[in-house]
Every structure is written in C-alpha cells, then in structure tokens.
Amino acid sequence: MIFKILITTAAMAGISGVLALLLVLAERFFANYGECKITINDEEEFTIEGGSSLLSSLNSQKIFLPSACGGRGTCAYCKCKVHEGVGPILPTEEPLLTEEEMAENVRLSCQVKVKQDMRIEIPEELFNIKEFESEVDKITDLTYDIKLVRLKLTEPKEISFKPGQYAQLNSKPYNGVKESVSRAYSIASPHFEKDHIDLMVRLVPEGICTTWVHDYLQEGEKVKFVAPMGDFYIREDEGEMIMVAGGSGMAPFVSILEDMARKKSKRKMTYFFGAVTKKDLFYVEEMRSLEERIENFTFVPALSGPEPDDDWDGETGLITVPLEKYLKSHDDLEKSQGYLCGSPGMIDACIKIMKNYGMKSDRIFYDPFG
Numbered sequence: 001m002i003f004k005i006l007i008t009t010a011a012m013a014g015i016s017g018v019l020a021l022l023l024v025l026a027e028r029f030f031a032n033y034g035e036c037k038i039t040i041n042d043e044e045e046f047t048i049e050g051g052s053s054l055l056s057s058l059n060s061q062k063i064f065l066p067s068a069c070g071g072r073g074t075c076a077y078c079k080c081k082v083h084e085g086v087g088p089i090l091p092t093e094e095p096l097l098t099e100e101e102m103a104e105n106v107r108l109s110c111q112v113k114v115k116q117d118m119r120i121e122i123p124e125e126l127f128n129i130k131e132f133e134s135e136v137d138k139i140t141d142l143t144y145d146i147k148l149v150r151l152k153l154t155e156p157k158e159i160s161f162k163p164g165q166y167a168q169l170n171s172k173p174y175n176g177v178k179e180s181v182s183r184a185y186s187i188a189s190p191h192f193e194k195d196h197i198d199l200m201v202r203l204v205p206e207g208i209c210t211t212w213v214h215d216y217l218q219e220g221e222k223v224k225f226v227a228p229m230g231d232f233y234i235r236e237d238e239g240e241m242i243m244v245a246g247g248s249g250m251a252p253f254v255s256i257l258e259d260m261a262r263k264k265s266k267r268k269m270t271y272f273f274g275a276v277t278k279k280d281l282f283y284v285e286e287m288r289s290l291e292e293r294i295e296n297f298t299f300v301p302a303l304s305g306p307e308p309d310d311d312w313d314g315e316t317g318l319i320t321v322p323l324e325k326y327l328k329s330h331d332d333l334e335k336s337q338g339y340l341c342g343s344p345g346m347i348d349a350c351i352k353i354m355k356n357y358g359m360k361s362d363r364i365f366y367d368p369f370g
C-alpha cells in the first residue's frame, strides 16, 4: 500500500514538473506580448517589445535601477513601484518585500516581466545613473586577494557621485564563462577626481566577475560600468563618525575620508579596520597620512589572527573587540553616527554592539557585501 502511495506521489510530482517545464518553454518560445508601453512617474514613456524583465527593459532605455546581484533576485536593490500592468507578487519576490512595500505596489523589477502596458514609479535620482565606457588605466595588487582597478572614463568623460556610492561593473565572457554579469563595487577614489574611478575587487572563489578581474582583465582593456548608485554616504552632522570595515569594505571610506580631508572637516572620526593577518592589511600608510591631514581622525587597524612573525603590537581580535572597548568608554554615543561596510555577518555583529551601547539605529548606516 505504502509502496503504491509512494509511486503515485512520485508520478504526480513528475507530471507537475514536466508541465511546469513545458509552461516555461512555451512562454520562452511562443509567448508574444507584442509592443508594450511603460509610463514612468506619469511623465516619461517608451515602448518596448514585451517578454523581458522590467529591469532589462528599463536598461534597454538607459534607465538603470541598482541591481547588485545582476538580476538573480537576491539583493533586493532593484525595487520600484508598479502601479498598473503587473500580476500578483511572485514567490521569488515575497521574501524580499515587506508588508508595507507590498501594500504600496513595490516590486522587484528583475523578477517582474513586461507583458502589457505598465505604469511605474521610480525615485527621480535614479535618472542620474548612467552607463560609462572606460579603459583600464592601472591594476594594482593591494593584497594577495584584493586588486585596485583604476578605470579612466572615455564616454562620458566625467562622473559626479557622492563619496560612499558604488558602481556596477560589467564583466566580459572568458574561458568557458559565456555570460556577462554586473556586480557592485564601492568607488574608492575621491569624488573630486572626476575623470576616473578606483574599485577594490576582492577575489571570491568561483565569483564570475571577481575571477574575470583577477585572472583576465588587462590594463588598456575597455570596460563598461553603470554608476553612481547607493545611499551609503555621509549625513552631515556634528556627532562623531564611528566607521567600521573589513577587506574591500575599505573602498568607500577612502573616498569619504579624502572628501573630509579636502573639506578640512573638524568632525571627530574613528575608523576601525579588521583583517586576519598582516598580509590582509592594506592602505595603512594612506590612513596614517589621512590622520595627519584630518584634525580629529583616528585609524584603528585590528588583526584577528596575527602570525608570530607579523610582529604586531596593535589591536587584536575580531573588529568587534576594539569597537566594543571604544564604545564602552564613550560618553556621547547618542549623537554619534555609525558607518559600516563589510560582510553581512560583520555588519550585523557591529550593529548589535553599537545599539547595545546606546547608538540609535536610524543613525547607523551600512553597505553589506557578501
């Protein structure tokens, strides 16, 4: 009997699987949605051939929504409001949308397909995001697994961005990888050097874009990127800025601190940077030079696992250790702001500590990468 039930269940599962596959194939090869009109903010409109995602349809018109995961439905950056012309929320969107967002017609543009005329709403500032053509000016090893890539702009020739924002770099196919992907990297160069951007790219095992940068990208090569994106930038204020980063999370702070140095800011700033051993540590000299140029800036590097021959007499432990030590003896955390860039795990741990010691969650800003 049990055997019969198992066979029937397996057969039904198999049939539904085949039907689902047929539906996908039918949609891909036979669906013809014809021309669809997309109206944006009740002002602008364009007509495209239906059938693609809303994200790529907008891209085809040079309107770029942030899409750090390259349309895989994991980053939740590509949200916009779709007021008309869309079906119910998809299972792939649900985990990344809050109840309020759903009530306000917010959708993931990479998951929603254009099948009919649509009326959408996107923030005005997203119209400033442009596609740039550039040439690789220089590639420098910062550590054994982080490279600094300088891209000289060729078209347009200048960029405007807020220190802390990021760019989405488009990789090219290479050695068996047929696809081209788009990945987000914070801009490390100062915003007043407008003719180039610097990106810090850490090699991620099996990462399509990072492998391309580390093993295939050459100086002189032409590459495209889309920028500026993101809301990780300085909120002007009087309180102290407590910054924390690990690995290539260094990038936005270089841009932010260069801006502070240029403005001759007197704001108190403390920057904790975590690495495992000395060979993972970089930009220490640059940070020491910024300490000289910014009146109230202190750089605190920490090693979580220094090697005996690292000869390290600085802070040790995960970055949360010196951070907590500092916050414990701080008497004005309510007015301070937190700025964090690094792995989601590091960011969560730091936010928890910052909140425990009295920092307000709406004064903690972060840019996670995973």
Ligand code: FES
Residues within 6 Å of the ligand: 066, 067, 068, 069, 070, 071, 072, 073, 074, 075, 076, 077, 078, 108, 109, 110, 111
């Ligand atoms: S592009 Fe990342 S979720 Fe849509």
